Amino acid sequence: MRLAVEAMKVVHPGMGCQAGVAKPTNPEPEPRMNTHKNARMTVHGRILLVRRIIDEGWLVTAAAKAAGVSTRTAYKWLARYRAGGERILHDRSSAPARCPRRLPAETVAEIERLRRQRLTGPQIATRLGLTRSTVGAVLRRLGLGRVAALDPKPPVVRYERAAPGELIHIDVKKLARVPDGGGHKKLGRSAGPSHTGGGYTHIHTAIDAYSRLAYSEFAGTENTRNCVAFLDRAVAWFAERGITIEVILTDNGNGYRSRDWRDRCAELGIRHKRTKPYHPATNGKVERFNRTLLDEWAYARLWRSEASRARALDRFLHRYNHHRHHTAIGGPPISRLNNQPGQNT
Numbered sequence: 071m072r073l074a075v076e077a078m079k080v081v082h083p084g085m086g087c088q089a090g091v092a093k094p095t096n097p098e099p100e101p102r103m104n105t106h107k108n109a110r111m112t113v114h115g116r117i118l119l120v121r122r123i124i125d126e127g128w129l130v131t132a133a134a135k136a137a138g139v140s141t142r143t144a145y146k147w148l149a150r151y152r153a154g155g156e157r158i159l160h161d162r163s164s165a166p167a168r169c170p171r172r173l174p175a176e177t178v179a180e181i182e183r184l185r186r187q188r189l190t191g192p193q194i195a196t197r198l199g200l201t202r203s204t205v206g207a208v209l210r211r212l213g214l215g216r217v218a219a220l221d222p223k224p225p226v227v228r229y230e231r232a233a234p235g236e237l238i239h240i241d242v243k244k245l246a247r248v249p250d251g252g253g254h255k256k257l258g259r260s261a262g263p264s265h266t267g268g269g270y271t272h273i274h275t276a277i278d279a280y281s282r283l284a285y286s287e288f289a290g291t292e293n294t295r296n297c298v299a300f301l302d303r304a305v306a307w308f309a310e311r312g313i314t315i316e317v318i319l320t321d322n323g324n325g326y327r328s329r330d331w332r333d334r335c336a337e338l339g340i341r342h343k344r345t346k347p348y349h350p351a352t353n354g355k356v357e358r359f360n361r362t363l364l365d366e367w368a369y370a371r372l373w374r375s376e377a378s379r380a381r382a383l384d385r386f387l388h389r390y391n392h393h394r395h396h397t398a399i400g401g402p403p404i405s406r407l408n409n410q411p412g413q414n415t
Contacts, residue, residue: 239356281406297325
């Protein structure tokens with residue numbers, strides 16, 4: 071360790087050469103542009119320091135004081151500059167020149183090979199005669215510390231339709247009403263009896279699978295009469311935006327399995343499909359919208375009453391449809407509809 075420290079020392083000009091100074095066996099590493107967070111000077115400050123001394127004739131002590139470093143440090147950078155120019159003023163790697171206890175490359179490769187055969191760290195250590203900590207450090211450095219890293223993540227595959235109206239997802243989200251003064255999600259359950267339950271409200275949503283354009287409203291519980299009434303209003307809302315609904319996908323709620331629902335879909339010329347029981351991911355687009363509804367509207371702030379939250383639903387829907395960037399389509403949902411009135415308002 072002492073030799074390594076001595077090898078880094080730079081002799082003050084005029085003091086002669088120190089005998090027995092070890093020289094690194096490895097070639098000079100490529101300079102790096104990043105600077106240690108605790109460094110007093112960046113590479114630009116070092117260049118300014120030596121330029122003041124060499125080109126402008128500053129005294130080393132004066133240049134060091136202006137840079138906020140010691141005279142010894144100023145001499146160090148001056149000597150490095152004279153030895154190698156500006157290139158040598160860049161940060162150097164802190165890795166040691168020699169590492170006698172470094173594992174051979176063949177051993178590291180064998181650890182990786184055994185890991186990819188799904189052997190655990192202790193099993194690899196036993197087989198190769200290494201300590202568990204050594205094998206664990208190598209696996210972490212290779213990014214194979216977790217078994218999940220052995221299997222590449224599958225690409226994200228999003229299914230969507232080719233045109234608006236080809237498929238509309240419909241679902242109902244049940245929400246607890248906001249008591250006067252605010253609910254427990256923001257105030258905590260210890261807020262007092264005045265902040266306990268006040269019943270539930272139901273948000274019905276229809277969302278287009280192609281454009282992600284969404285229509286939501288408070289339409290009551292998920293019974294046959296409310297579901298059919300919401301269907302009529304949703305069809306009219308999408309028709310105003312030039313979208314004709316061809317297929318509707320819902321879950322298996324009572325309102326969607328009724329004869330009235332079936333007959334109304336037939337009258338409107340809409341084909342109805344239901345998801346497989348206990349597989350909500352089939353209706354994933356509207357399920358994902360429900361989560362956005364909770365995060366960005368229902369629980370986005372402390373609502374002091376149910377009425378104030380209800381009034382904000384239309385503002386949220388307008389922002390979602392017209393202004394909010396949707397990552398799956400690269401813009402707001404309305405951007406996928408051409409020449410719509412008020413598209414950019």
